[in-house]
Amino acid sequence: RWEEITAARDVASVSLDGHRISLNVNVGLLIDLPHMHAAGADGVGLYRTEVPFMVRQSFPGVADQADLYRKVIDRSEGKPVVFRTLDVGGDKVLPYWSTVAEENPAMGWRAIRIGLDRPALLRQQLRALIRACEGRDLNVMFPMIAETAEFLAAKALLDRELERETSIGGILPKKIRVGAMLEVPALVWQLPSLCREVDFLSVGSNDLLQFVFATDRGNTRLARRYDALNPGVLKLLRTIADSTAAAGVDLSLCGDMAAQPLEAMALIGCGFRSLSMPALQVSAVKKMVCSLDVAQVTDFMSGLLDEADHSLREKLEEYAKKSGV
Ligand code: PEP
């Protein structure tokens, strides 16, 4: 597997027609970080902060969290890291956190909903992130944002923590970029207001697709029922890419969809220029990028987005074969 990770380490992620595609990794534990360097990735597109919380016996305090986040940044050796605030609840349970049973946990009290209802928890995490990033860049995003107002409420907590840190004479991060994950369909129609507020957006396609198709992402009976390459989904993704580009907001996608070369090709054809995936997938996606003509695939796809197909998979496979991708 090491050979697989490093296979395209020194290859630049640039398409045949000169488009630079940023390829990043999804990380949950410190031991994942060497893989980012080994894969020749651009940075950490998604650091799932709940993962270290899940493997502990109790809730880590501010100092413990700051230590951990500092290590993440140190080991990234100057490559950017996007920290996602806690996404617990739903299928991600903390063994020391008692939850009330919910009928639909994926649509339940999870992620930013907990963070806003229990602001002390989120503020502690933000304080730890600010301290870990003193004098360096902080990139932070909030999961499961459903409305612009929710993003603003979360950002207000960050601003309060920044003020607090200033008032006690702490050193602030050099540059702060604040983003939202786009995982809840309702947010798509709020892109005009959201894009005025965020520095970047990252599409969480695992949750977004589960809500778009109304299918539980963990239900094996439904796993093959709908396809991420459905023309409606791709049209939705194209709309997101167009709106963010028009507003000058950075866009990325960090769900499983980014990790398969064919899906990644389709995403690039929809306007995505930054993807985040497990380190193991980076070399395969990078090889695809290097053999792709972005202008041509964009053109090819725009003719298909209003088709009635269950999936554009076959047509995209055929295109890739014919054009040597
Ligand atoms: C997603 O929903 O696509 C995502 C990246 O977040 P997670 O898989 O952690 O819910």
Ligand code: MG
């Ligand atoms: Mg998600």
